[in-house]
Amino acid sequence: MRAVGPKREDLEALHEEVRDRLRSADQLFTTGRRRLVELLAEVGRPVTIPQLIAADSGVALSSAYRNMAVLEQVGVVARIVSSGEHARFELTEAVMGHHHHHLICSTCGRVDDFTVPDDVEQAIEDALAEVATDSDFLASSHRLDLVGTCVGCASTSG
Numbered sequence: 361m362r363a364v365g366p367k368r369e370d371l372e373a374l375h376e377e378v379r380d381r382l383r384s385a386d387q388l389f390t391t392g393r394r395r396l397v398e399l400l401a402e403v404g405r406p407v408t409i410p411q412l413i414a415a416d417s418g419v420a421l422s423s424a425y426r427n428m429a430v431l432e433q434v435g436v437v438a439r440i441v442s443s444g445e446h447a448r449f450e451l452t453e454a455v456m457g458h459h460h461h462h463l464i465c466s467t468c469g470r471v472d473d474f475t476v477p478d479d480v481e482q483a484i485e486d487a488l489a490e491v492a493t494d495s496d497f498l499a500s501s502h503r504l505d506l507v508g509t510c511v512g513c514a515s516t517s518g
């Protein structure tokens with residue numbers, strides 16, 4: 361898992377961003393919080409807290425939930441609601457500097473990231489900007505998720 365993670369310099373920039381955000385909220389970048397951020401960066405996809413703990417037995421369950429809540433409050437971590445038993449978490453687009461969408465399986469709750477080509481993304485943005493204008497809404501970003509059945513669930517239900 362470590363081999364596919366971000367490069368060291370990327371990780372340091374990420375840590376600096378997270379430290380700044382925690383500091384603005386009078387929170388410390390503790391070892392436990394740092395480990396969660398590192399694990400989320402290494403995994404690179406939305407995961408549940410039990411999945412993160414399985415990836416690092418040194419992380420305690422109760423502190424992982426508490427620390428994840430703090431990281432969510434300061435905009436470092438985003439919670440993705442799916443049909444699974446556990447919420448899934450990922451580093452926010454704000455700290456990762458990269459925009460994407462989700463494929464959400466409504467049977468098992470699995471969540472995968474996907475991106476679309478720049479011209480498609482631009483077309484989505486243009487269409488949504490029109491909606492915002494018509495609704496007197498000040499849009500700052502969009503979320504676009506596909507909900508359905510993952511390949512694993514499709515093959516076991518047939």
Ligand SMILES: [Zn+2]
Binds near residue numbers: 465509513
């Ligand atoms: Zn599934």
Ligand SMILES: [Zn+2]
Binds near residue numbers: 459461481502504
């Ligand atoms: Zn988009």
